[in-house]
Amino acid sequence: xxxxxxxxxxxxxxxxxxxxxxxxxxxxxxxxxxxxxxxxxxxxxxxxxxxxxxxxxxxxxxxxxxxxxxxxxxxxxxxxxx
Numbered sequence: 001x002x003x004x005x006x007x008x009x010x011x012x013x014x015x016x017x018x019x020x021x022x023x024x025x026x027x028x029x030x031x032x033x034x035x036x037x038x039x040x041x042x043x044x045x046x047x048x049x050x051x052x053x054x055x056x057x058x059x060x061x062x063x064x065x066x067x068x069x070x071x072x073x074x075x076x077x078x079x080x081x082x
Contacts, residue, residue: 007030014022044051 007026011023011026014026041052041056045056050057
């Protein structure tokens with residue numbers, strides 16, 4: 001969250017200063033860094049013996065769906081959250 005706030009605030013300040021290329025460049029650099037990081041992490045998915053089992057070999061989809069629905073409904077979750 002801190003990283004997102006940092007990039008968001010930097011982009012906001014640069015936009016307020018009337019700069020148009022700098023916020024787009026910041027977005028491009030951040031997106032490229034994230035893509036490279038995710039690619040590098042993905043290389044470890046097929047490594048034997050398994051690395052980062054808690055992150056790469058567990059299906060996180062149910063937890064993500066539950067959390068998304070919980071926050072989108074304002075903290076209320078009835079029996080049909082899944």
